[in-house]
Amino acid sequence: MVRTPSCDKSGLRKGTWTPEEDRKLIAYVTRYGCWNWRQLPRFAGLARCGKSCRLRWMNYLRPNLKRGNYTKEEEETIVRLHEELGNRWSAIAAQLPGRTDNEIKNHWHTTLKKRFNHKSSTGTKDAKNNSSDHPIKRVTSKEKEFETNLKNLLINPPSPPLILESSLSASLLSPQQPASSDQSQNSSITTDNTAVSSSVSYNNNNNNHNSDIDMALFEAYEANSGSFWTEPFFSDDLFMSSDISVPMMDLTNFEAQFPVLDGDEEILCPSGFYDEFEGLLNF
C-alpha cells in the first residue's frame, strides 16, 4: 500500500515517510509554519523535496483531518458534487471539512465510481439492493488503529495548551520575509476546527513496526508548554543579533520530546513565526 523508501539522484528521499520524518515535519511546521515549502525541508532537516513535504503535511499530518470511513452524507455529497463539478477534487474537498482532495479522489476511484456507475447503468433495480448500494467495506488495520486512537482521545482528551500573546508575532517577521508575501503560505495552515484528531499510521518493512503519531505528539508539545508554548521566540535574540538569517533553533527541550533528532540534525528557524497555531490547538 505504501511505497518503498528510496532516494532519487539528488539524494532526496522518496517513498514512504518514516515516523522520524513525520516528527520533524510536524515539529517544524507547527512551530514555524510553512513559510516556504521548497526551503522548508532544508531547515527542518529533511531530505525530502518541498512538494513531498507539502503533500505529507496537507494530506496526513495537519490537524483537523478526518480519517476512516465516510458517512453516508459525505458520500452523497461527493457524488452530488462530482456530478456538478467533475474531477475538481479540491473544490469537492472544500465542501467536506476534514477531508483532503487526495483522499476523496482515492475514495471516488476505489468505491464511489463503481457504485455510482453501477447505479446509473442499472437504474432503479439496484436501488432496492442495499448490498450493491453499500457493499461491505473492508475495515483495514489502519482504520482500526485510527478508531482506537480516536476512542482513546475521546476518553482522555488533551487539555488545551497555553497560548500567550507572544504568539502574535507578525511584527517579528524578518526583513527578508515580508509579511505581504506570506499570504499563500499562511493559507496553507488550516484553521478549520471541525475535525477530530490527527493520526498517522506507518507500515515500514524495514523495521516492521506500526506506530502512530497521534495526539500524543501534540500533547508532547503541551507537556513541554512551560517553555515551549509560552516561549515561542526563545531564539529570537540569537536571530536578531546574528548575521545568519536562518539561525539554528535551540533543541534543548525539543530533543527531550523528539529524541529522533540526534545531535547532528538541525532544525532551523526561518525568518519568522506565524500566529496560526490556534487552529492546531483547538481540538
Place this chain on the structure above:
DNA sequence: AATCCCTACAACCGCGGGTTT
C-alpha cells in the same frame, strides 16, 4: 498453509496558474 489476485491508498509526477524579480 501457500499462493493468487484484487482493493485501497500513500505518494509521485507533470502541468498550469499566480506571483515575484
Place this chain on the structure above:
DNA sequence: AAAACCCGCGGTTGTAGGGAT
C-alpha cells in the same frame, strides 16, 4: 515583458493488506 520561482491540482503508479482459492 519575460524569466524564474513557487504552489496547488489532478492523473497515475506502486505496493501492502487481506480475502479467495
